[in-house]
Amino acid sequence: MRDRKGKNRLVFVVSWTAVFLWMAIIFYLSAQVATQSDELSQGIAEKLFSVIAKAFPWLSGEYIQANFIVRKSAHFLSYLMMGLLTMNALRRSGVKGLRLVAIAIVICVLYAISDEVHQLFVPGRSGQIKDVLIDSGGAIVGTVFHRLFERRG
Template sequence: MFKRKSDWFLILALVMMAVLFYSSSMTYHEQTSVPLLERLLHAQPLKSWLSQFSFQYAGSEQSIKVSGYFKFVEFFVRKGAHFGTYFLLGLFSYLGLRPRLTGAGLAVIFSWLATTGYAATDEFHQMLTGDRTPLFQDVILDSVGALTGIVLFLIIERLWRLKKRR
């Protein structure tokens, strides 16, 4: 049934898409990690260090002063999840499509654009979900995550091949 390794990577990409769809179907209150962070980080480690940081994201200030310690930490957890899941989706898509498309360059472009397109539709899906805020900045973050996964694989693959030649 699934004879090539690339088939499994396409299945992993589909699994990632299903996970992202399910996650986007949840309201903020259903998926907030603040209660878990309050239990795990009750001593508020690095609070004084983190308190010196303040920046704008999607037109809103992000800081401990504005959001509180746990929501500020959750911001990084959520954005890390955006980056990480799309890193994997981009990587799996590329590895699944590379043998099916002529030239690695075409596979890079198609995988990256398809993943970015999925990120955009995912944000649209969030708009339809209660208590969620779709953000163009998240599409950018997701797109960069996907491209990072693909490019990092290409760099590691290139270094591996150079090492094997020696």
């Protein structure tokens, strides 16, 4: 009995640590000045664009569009992951049912809002409502995925 409580406590701590580490990563990336952030996404976009051009030579498009897609996909995917991690941590905390989903989404959306406000104070960056909406969409998809696979398990 004692080992089970200890294991549950460890899983609880690890689950919430993962959420807070993920939040720290998002914060770190948001704290990058505009030139650093743009260099990172441009580097990814260049690699993505070269792979797409080789795989689908008939497709043409502007590199800027690839950079835009990379930047917005990063928003969506980072909050999808945050939704998954938050759902897991809340479930380990004993939260159940639709309350679990609602609390996870609220946590993620509030963090997305705070992230965009944070960017208002970073040189060259700006807080954008559309980014909060993209982040929120990713969080919702992450929570729904977690809920679907949780029920199957």
